Amino acid sequence: MTCTPTTGTFRLLDDVVGWDQDAVADLVGFDGPAGVRLAHAGASPDGPTRAELLPWFPDPRLAPGCGPCGWYLLSGKRLLRRDTCDGGWVPVWPSYCDPRLLSAPTAVAARGHRIAVVDSGRVFVWRNEGDHLVAVIGLRHAKVVALAQDEQVLVSREGSDRLWRYGADGRLCEVVRTHVRGEIIGIRTGPGRTIWLLTEEAGRFRIYRDHCESTLDELAAEVPPSGLVRADEDGFCLREPGPDGEVTSCYDWEGQPREEPAPEPGQFVTEGEFTTFRIDSGISRCRWHRVRVTADVPPGTAVTVSIVVSEDGEFADSDWQTAPAGVTDFLVDQPPGRHLTARVRLSGDSSATPVLHRIRLDFPRSTSADLLPAAFRQDPAADDFTERFLSLFDAATAEIDEVVERYPALLDPAGVPDGALPWLAGLLGLSFEAGWDAETRRKLITAAPALYRRRGTPAALKDAIGIVFGVDPVIDELAGDRHWAQVRATAAPPTARGLGSVRLFGRSSSRLRLDTSTLGATPLRAFGDPDSDPLTEHAHRFRVLLPAGAADEEAVRRLVVRQAPAHTKGAVRVGGTGFVVGTRSAVGVDTAFVPLPPPVVGGVRLNHDGVLRPGPRGVRHGVSVGVVSAVGVHTRVS
Incomplete structure (x- = not known):
């Protein structure tokens, strides 16, 4: 897009290339990435205040x-x-x-x-x-x-x-x-x-x-x-x-x-400056073009830059060109010369300091006026005005060029600012919750292509929960719990496999029915159509199991609703400290095995919580792996 005929040469002044400072007064920070700033009024603290x-x-x-x-x-x-x-x-x-x-x-x-x-x-x-x-x-x-x-x-x-x-x-x-x-x-x-x-x-x-x-x-x-x-x-x-x-x-x-107290005495000096060595362009009678300053200027502070151009390094005090305070981009209005000397002055109200990060010096002068016919450049005064006038448009065009060059970087989740993450997520159809930090959002955007390819699968849902909440959930698909129409291996004769005595889609096993269901073997339900139980009991349903305190249950539920397929229904269960009786339990999520209480006599009603004497292995022993335990006799699960 640029209209300038050639690529300009430039020189940087910063902590990487060097500031070329010659005379320094009341300024610090030339050797660090933090930038040049005003010195402290008293002893400089070693570290932040x-x-x-x-x-x-x-x-x-x-x-x-x-x-x-x-x-x-x-x-x-x-x-x-x-x-x-x-x-x-x-x-x-x-x-x-x-x-x-x-x-x-x-x-x-x-x-x-x-x-x-x-x-x-x-x-x-x-x-x-x-x-x-x-x-x-x-x-x-x-x-x-x-x-x-x-x-x-x-x-x-x-x-x-x-x-x-x-x-x-x-x-x-x-x-x-x-x-x-x-x-x-x-x-x-x-x-x-x-x-x-x-x-x-x-x-x-x-x-x-x-x-x-x-x-x-x-x-x-x-x-x-x-x-x-x-x-x-x-x-x-x-x-x-x-x-x-x-x-x-x-x-x-x-x-x-x-009332707001009076401002405390400032910790910085009010003014400081430094002057550079002669900066050599390597071009005899070089026409220096432009000066650009990168600085943080808080309210009450200012950065002022002055320059002078010379061929042999000799100049008078009246030759300095000083940019107005607050101007950080200006053209060099000096006679041609090989060397340039810069003087930078920082000032403030003692409560804050400006921070100078970089100065860029462009040379030789190269503008879109070089593309005009020679007839437009015969008058020296008119030619100087044309160059300065077209430099305004060249600067705007150069800024557009920089935006276009940096555009691919805006698609990198690891490189964009935090404020651009919602915009980048919008391109992928993602939506964020207010409580998610920037690191979580970057991980989601990075993983979005892989998650989209596997969306609707337990693995994708598990990965999404792991990225957002940092936990490894258990995805329990309830379709495997259905007991209707199961083929049994115990059917006679022993060499054959058949249905045996299992009833296809037995209605008495889905909910309690008088005269048909076994007491204590079927659940009590008072909702839904009994005839559709074989299809709706566990079909298209799943559970997400999380350890206690691992994540916010409501936030996980909202994420599950967004990630689950439309024909499925998911539930979120966060574990506690006890055992869920009558429901399949996941060890480490909602199951806890604890030892027996001490034996007591008197004051306790005898039931499964009352122990008259210790078991064969002592008082404080619970469930032993590999040993048959009879629940309610010498094993307590709570």
Whole structure:
């Protein structure tokens, strides 16, 4: 599409090629990928500051909840909740139903509809936003708590670098030695079951991702920040969406509104600059063409670039060409010359700093004016205007060319931004749920061709559940449970196989019928047509079996409905801790074998739960594999 006659040559200034800096004043970052930025006003901290980490690791008394305005706050012995951007803080438990469990709470965490609070060597875990207490974890000197995607509870202790993992019911799963430096003071869970840790050692803060040291930029790229922008002894401030844009709301630690405090003294210097060496084009009397700057410029900051072109490196102070502040793309308006010298100035209000990532210098000048007849370029003044005028269109055309060149990359699930994933999924006919993270969406898009080819099969449904929820389900097709018209191997004579005494499509085995069914051998049903039982009882039906706590049952059910064939009907069953009597049970899903209770006499009504004496192998023995056990005699299944 481009109309320029030749491909231009360019020179880059960045951390990979080099900045060619000659004189530097109050700037840092020339050797790192983070970019060139203003230096700190005082001693430069070794690592991120606590204020920079607040959006991801808030004060332990604060925890972000559901939505951009959902927050939880520990105020004394009370736990407060805030759901709307224009509302105040209200107690999680009204006065008439306050459980009064908290005595000296120190930390709170929230995820979805679950809440966890650290209080006096215990960790309380609630569901349904505080309506149902599900676990009480005893851990001395517990300090920080976090809730993971798989309903695990992560706790760290004061002065320790270890991480305690608890299940949804409060049982200890494992104690992990993280091998991080310093004390863990913050825990954050990210997509893909990643765990981010914040540690402090001698005043220095470090970030770890799955026990490997990371950076603030990597954390910001993977985990979205919260609206917490400030926290001190007097209170905290939240930046939230409002009707006319973002607004900042400030509160004290009692949840009462307060005026926004004065800005803290900035941590950066207000101005810094550097000058490059002479950049050699290798072309005598070269006509330098264009300067493009790539930088992050927060409000209140600016990046200003000045250039000067010379043939032998000699120039006067009045020869500098300075672009207006905020302009990051401009044409070189200098006489021809072999060398170019650049001067870059960064400025700010001390609370933030611009970040310079790259400068691109294009040369020699090459525009679509070169395609015009010579008659249009006879007047030097008119020729200069024509070149500068057509350069505007050349720049727009070059941007379109770059978009076209990058278009194939938009079809790569691993390379597109998170915001483009729904668009890419729409091309494949996929739909996402709001709770799925970016990593899960990328895996689904990648696996979509294979899933479509096998759609409607148990293997495809199993793979889809594994990708979304990270569990390996059991697909139980109920058609194999039908007992009508089965050929028996015991028919006489022994050398022949026949139907024997099995009745074809016996109606008495599908539901209880008076005078025909065997008591206790047929189910009681009061719905459906009895004559269609042989066809509708198990035909075209299947079950998805999941271990307890492996995934959200409703979310799995929605996925099964979308993936199952239209003529089938699927059910989802999440295992518990007991044995389902009268239904085929899957070991490890809904079956638990437990030992016998101790023998007792008196106070117990004799039945299958009462044991008068221990069995032949002792009191605390349950089912033994390979030994015949009589249910109700010396075996208890519960």
